[in-house]
Amino acid sequence: MTTYLDFEEPIRELEEQIANTKEIGENTGVDMADKVGELEKKLVATTKEIFSGLSPWQRVQLSRHPDRPYTLAYIKAIAGDTFQEIHGDRGVKDDKAMVGGFGLLDGETVMFIGQQKGVNTKMRQYRNFGMPNPEGYRKALRLMKLAEKFNKPIVTFIDTPGAFPGLEAEERGQGEAIARNIYEMMRLKVPVICIIIGEGASGGALGIGVGDKVVMLENTWYSVISPESCSSILWRSWEYKERAADALKLTSSDMKKNGLVDDVIPEPINGAHRNHEAIFETVKKHISKYLKDLKKVDPDKRIDNRIKKFSKMGVWK
Amino acid sequence: MSSNWFKRVKEGITTSTKEKKETPEGLWHKCDKCKTVYTLQEIQKLYWVCDRCSHHGRIGSEEYFQILFDDGKYKELDAKLTSGDPLDFEDTKKYTDRVKATIKSTGLYDAIRTAAGKLDGHDFVIACMDFDFIGGSLGSVMGEKIARAIDHAIKINAPFMIISKSGGARMMEAGFSLMQMAKVSGKLGQLSEAKLPYISLLTHPTTGGVTASFAMLGDLNIAEPEALIGFAGPRVVKETIGRDLPDGFQTSEFVLEHGFLDYIVHRGELRDKVALSLKLFRS
Ligand SMILES: [Zn+2]
Numbered sequence: 001m002t003t004y005l006d007f008e009e010p011i012r013e014l015e016e017q018i019a020n021t022k023e024i025g026e027n028t029g030v031d032m033a034d035k036v037g038e039l040e041k042k043l044v045a046t047t048k049e050i051f052s053g054l055s056p057w058q059r060v061q062l063s064r065h066p067d068r069p070y071t072l073a074y075i076k077a078i079a080g081d082t083f084q085e086i087h088g089d090r091g092v093k094d095d096k097a098m099v100g101g102f103g104l105l106d107g108e109t110v111m112f113i114g115q116q117k118g119v120n121t122k123m124r125q126y127r128n129f130g131m132p133n134p135e136g137y138r139k140a141l142r143l144m145k146l147a148e149k150f151n152k153p154i155v156t157f158i159d160t161p162g163a164f165p166g167l168e169a170e171e172r173g174q175g176e177a178i179a180r181n182i183y184e185m186m187r188l189k190v191p192v193i194c195i196i197i198g199e200g201a202s203g204g205a206l207g208i209g210v211g212d213k214v215v216m217l218e219n220t221w222y223s224v225i226s227p228e229s230c231s232s233i234l235w236r237s238w239e240y241k242e243r244a245a246d247a248l249k250l251t252s253s254d255m256k257k258n259g260l261v262d263d264v265i266p267e268p269i270n271g272a273h274r275n276h277e278a279i280f281e282t283v284k285k286h287i288s289k290y291l292k293d294l295k296k297v298d299p300d301k302r303i304d305n306r307i308k309k310f311s312k313m314g315v316w317k
Numbered sequence: 318m319s320s321n322w323f324k325r326v327k328e329g330i331t332t333s334t335k336e337k338k339e340t341p342e343g344l345w346h347k348c349d350k351c352k353t354v355y356t357l358q359e360i361q362k363l364y365w366v367c368d369r370c371s372h373h374g375r376i377g378s379e380e381y382f383q384i385l386f387d388d389g390k391y392k393e394l395d396a397k398l399t400s401g402d403p404l405d406f407e408d409t410k411k412y413t414d415r416v417k418a419t420i421k422s423t424g425l426y427d428a429i430r431t432a433a434g435k436l437d438g439h440d441f442v443i444a445c446m447d448f449d450f451i452g453g454s455l456g457s458v459m460g461e462k463i464a465r466a467i468d469h470a471i472k473i474n475a476p477f478m479i480i481s482k483s484g485g486a487r488m489m490e491a492g493f494s495l496m497q498m499a500k501v502s503g504k505l506g507q508l509s510e511a512k513l514p515y516i517s518l519l520t521h522p523t524t525g526g527v528t529a530s531f532a533m534l535g536d537l538n539i540a541e542p543e544a545l546i547g548f549a550g551p552r553v554v555k556e557t558i559g560r561d562l563p564d565g566f567q568t569s570e571f572v573l574e575h576g577f578l579d580y581i582v583h584r585g586e587l588r589d590k591v592a593l594s595l596k597l598f599r600s
Contacts, residue, residue: 203498
């Protein structure tokens with residue numbers, strides 16, 4: 001069943017009208033083509049209007065849209081049957097909130113890694129809502145090192161409301177696990193591309209987010225804290241999430257403008273959640289292009305560029 | 318315990334503003350844990366560690382520099398670097414006003430100070446946080462000052478130390494704050510390549526983005542006793558699991574037991590232990 005957010009309501013109404021009009025046409029034999037055409041034009045115009053004027057908070061809502069594709073959907077669309085998922089951190093367990101494995105992209109092997117959210121109630125629990133434990137980050141690092149050993153590029157898909165803040169996570173060193181990943185990713189000898197496909201919450205996102213190309217899909221967010229938590233801490237109330245979303249400058253366009261991500265990947269006009277095939281195609285094309293560019297650079301130079309890029313981030317007087 | 322060592326420490330230390338304010342008329346200090354009362358002069362000599370219960374009271378960068386550098390002498394690096402306001406951030410207060418007011422009330426320019434001096438006659442570079450400055454929060458200035466301090470350490474071929482005391486990221490710098498974790502980690506890689514030791518001292522409290530980056534990346538991770546050390550804050554963990562936290566959860570002792578610290582050091586022995594660690598890397 002399709003889910004519509006509050007601001008998508010006019011789209012739902014028009015889609016319903018179009019469906020009804022078509023049905024009337026079919027049932028009565030009256031030619032409704034003109035009427036349908038008119039409504040479809042209106043739908044395009046309305047969609048454009050809504051999606052061109054989205055507030056930061058609305059983008060946050062879209063980034064969490066239940067109909068949006070998650071990591072495994074992207075990997076399977078890109079690599080098809082060649083994707084072979086591999087499991088475990090070789091220490092504690094296999095973290096279901098972090099997935100990964102090799103697969104072919106245009107005939108060449110790529111290591112795909114990402115946080116995985118669940119597609120229904122049962123799977124959301126199974127995937128721990130896309131919140132990895134330390135073993136998830138260690139699994140990701142193991143896979144990255146494996147890729148490095150065999151000189152394969154790495155693509156990470158970021159989609160997490162945060163690293164899991166649980167008791168065992170603390171016992172097993174959530175902070176150390178994320179820190180280690182950030183440190184090691186900075187020095188990987190192979191090309192690394194990081195794509196924020198949904199939520200990019202803080203250290204939990206950065207733990208697989210250090211790369212030569214860090215890019216955001218258009219309707220995603222990336223920041224140091226979620227707007228809700230920011231509201232509760234700075235305003236001491238959950239009521240200010242819209243204002244917090246504005247203040248944090250967490251949208252893809254703001255993050256790009258501030259030089260904190262390298263690129264924005266455009267989504268279909270009505271959002272990635274309404275047209276999976278289109279966004280898979282766009283993302284695949286972008287990855288191919290980034291890889292082609294990055295492969296031309298000498299590995300040492302690539303690492304040097306990566307460190308320099310992050311070193312430049314910050315504003316001071 | 319090395320009370321002799323304390324007597325060697327020279328007097329006339331600058332106390333952090335907050336401590337001063339909490340002491341009635343600036344004359345008395347009450348231990349937060351066992352409530353023993355000290356004169357300000359007594360507790361200063363003890364570096365704010367209670368003689369009776371060993372509780373480590375909060376101190377700032379100046380006190381740590383006095384403890385660690387030979388004769389308390391050092392050259393501060395990039396002393397006057399201050400925050401920009403890249404996001405034009407405003408919550409209940411404008412970020413620029415918050416920074417201005419904090420500079421005025423603390424006499425500090427940001428939540429970290431970096432300095433070069435000597436320890437046992439050998440060059441040494443330290444970056445030390447000040448909790449009084451917006452909770453020791455990690456923003457662009459902290460990231461940049463640490464990065465430059467690491468460059469300096471590489472240039473003069475000196476070991477490097479970060480003393481952490483932070484609630485984590487500075488929200489008012491949002492994405493900029495987050496990326497400092499990556500920035501400093503990149504620099505630490507260069508320090509490592511130069512084969513220079515990095516000691517990370519975690520003090521009460523060290524949480525959030527600081528724990529999830531450079532504080533956990535030391536060649537040696539060491540901590541003061543009973544410090545709160547964690548990624549998520551205890552309140553958040555408690556809400557997540559829906560029950561009370563076990564005693565001693567997220568203390569230095571807990572973190573040591575789980576394998577993420579090399580040793581715990583009483584502040585009275587800090588200088589000697591760090592000096593020995595560095596000697597062992599050097600000899
Ligand atoms: Zn006491």
